[in-house]
Amino acid sequence: MDHETLQFYRRNAEAYAGWTKAPSARLAGFLALLPKGGAVLELGCGAGNHAAVMLAGGFAVRVTDGSPEMAAVAARRLSYPVEAMLFDELNAQEAYDGVWASACLLHVPRTELADILSRIHRALKPSGLFYASYKIGHDDGRDSIGRYYNYPSPEWLQATYAASGRWTQLSSGTSEIKGFDEAPATMLHVVVRKAAD
Numbered sequence: 001m002d003h004e005t006l007q008f009y010r011r012n013a014e015a016y017a018g019w020t021k022a023p024s025a026r027l028a029g030f031l032a033l034l035p036k037g038g039a040v041l042e043l044g045c046g047a048g049n050h051a052a053v054m055l056a057g058g059f060a061v062r063v064t065d066g067s068p069e070m071a072a073v074a075a076r077r078l079s080y081p082v083e084a085m086l087f088d089e090l091n092a093q094e095a096y097d098g099v100w101a102s103a104c105l106l107h108v109p110r111t112e113l114a115d116i117l118s119r120i121h122r123a124l125k126p127s128g129l130f131y132a133s134y135k136i137g138h139d140d141g142r143d144s145i146g147r148y149y150n151y152p153s154p155e156w157l158q159a160t161y162a163a164s165g166r167w168t169q170l171s172s173g174t175s176e177i178k179g180f181d182e183a184p185a186t187m188l189h190v191v192v193r194k195a196a197d
């Protein structure tokens with residue numbers, strides 16, 4: 001975990017929630033692949049915009065964020081419980097049909113990402129689905145407002161997923177965005193399925 005990044009989301013929870021854009025268009029496609037009313041874990045929920053869509057769709061959602069302040073903002077906006085949980089506190093086993101991690105695992109230090117991915121693998125039911133998005137790059141580093149990013153290349157990410165457990169890749173694509181720091185970035189969106197043992 002990167003303390004400086006977490007502190008950013010603790011100190012700026014309201015400002016970040018006020019800036020947050022519309023939910024990702026990719027969420028509908030992800031939810032369509034899950035069983036009706038299935039169990040979904042959201043990591044790093046931020047303002048809760050994606051959780052709102054999942055709840056409206058009738059899914060049984062566990063909504064979490066590592067910043068207690070951000071979790072409180074999301075809980076207020078959703079009128080729904082949001083847990084303050086760090087990625088490395090995830091200890092569930094075969095509990096979820098899907099794990100949704102939009103633009104949050106990009107803050108996990110490179111040396112820790114395989115461990116977090118293996119926790120997600122363990123938390124998924126057999127054949128469970130996992131979405132995550134990252135800012136593409138080559139070397140890890142910080143943005144102009146101090147947040148750490150792992151900035152993976154697709155190749156590095158693929159090797160790190162492979163080191164964390166057995167996955168089947170379903171899709172991967174990119175989009176151009178402008179972050180809270182105002183800088184343009186290319187996002188890599190990855191959907192994988194937990195492979196049968």
Ligand SMILES: C[S@@+](CC[C@H](N)C(=O)[O-])C[C@H]1O[C@@H](n2cnc3c(N)ncnc32)[C@H](O)[C@@H]1O
Pocket residue numbers: 001002005006009010020043044045046047065066067070085086087088101102103104107
């Ligand atoms: C860029 S925001 C993305 C928010 C939301 N998922 C979205 O797509 O709009 C990253 C989120 O990850 C959370 N986060 C950062 N480090 C974390 C950690 N170690 N454990 C859990 N959550 C963390 C932050 O508090 C923040 O809400």
